[in-house]
Amino acid sequence: MKFDNKNVLLVLQVGTLGGAERQALGLGKFLVNNKNCNVDILFVVSNNRTKEFNDFFNTTGIKNVFYFGFPHVVLRRELSIKNLKRLKWSIQYFLLLKKELNKNKYDVVVPFLNTPSKISYYLYKLLPTVKYTFWHQLGLDFLKKDIYESIAINNMPCIIGNADNCFDIFKNEYVVKNKVFNLLPQYLTLKKENRNSDIIKEKYNINKEDIVFGMIAHFKSFKYHDLALKVFARLAKETEKVHLILLGNKDNDEICLEIYNNLSESIDKMNISDKVTLLSNEDVTDVLNVLDIGILLSLIEGTPNVVMEYMLYALPVISSNHPGCIGLLQDSKFLVNNTEEEVFQAMYKLAANEILRESEGARNAKRIKKYDIETYVNKLETILTNSFE
Structure with a gap:
């Protein structure tokens, strides 16, 4: 299967x-510009869009964005009035999708995360022109274990995961043939842009001579x-002359805001506000340009975008030793267990040794070169060809 000249629904x-x-917007942009595709988006949980999303979206050439209300595509294994209502709601939703989307004659449906994957299976069955889709498991996502999901999986x-541990969730909950599993690490979405680090440090009140650690991640409980x-x-x-930046987006939801506020309180209690910059909804590229060391500590990951971005900027990376991080x-030596002592030793060694920072960063910059969009799309085309033809 080749994407060339296809109608694609993300x-x-x-x-x-x-x-x-x-990943979705970057893929859409590539398919529009390099594969002459018509690309649309379907939202299945909410139509709300952040400024950052819209800024990226406006560069892609993606045409239409659809949202047909919240999908009640859950059917429990129980006999109840509520479950009968769920059946009614889901049938109404499926019929609406078929009515509104059938006219666009999509060839390929590409989901991102599990709820979109479940919806995509039924689009594959409902829309006669759709010949290709797959279940797309990325990072920390959960299964609802309902009837619709069981049928779809x-x-x-074809099931695609971006790291080996993505398949564990299926193997624990469902009996799925091994041949449908396909490993496809994502591609690097960011383009490197060099900016004046002195100006950015001044903006964030960071001393020019400080060694700057940074963790760029959503303010979520598993980060x-x-x-x-x-x-x-x-x-x-x-250690003198060190600084830490924590960057996320506190405005995603109430949980993110609570985590952000708790971090702010902790910084004040520790009396290190002059050493720590807590940021929300700031320019990622600005932050990457002032970092000397990238950090990602978390409960679970697929193949994390931010580690790829650290590598693009030739940074040494301290990361939890998840399979996707190991793959990158x-x-x-700076893949760590989530213990204070291991993380401290990694931080201390890199802060104390400039030559080590440079050598680690150079290796990472070399490794990341193979994670480009062209290679990703070629591999995706091969997987879909082998799975459907």
């Missing part, structure tokens, strides 16, 4: 610019900003 949850959404010709902060506070007592960083 299925997303919401219009925030997380890793999955950045057990009949989907360990608090661990990075706690270990950095210990480092700052032992390979034999790095």
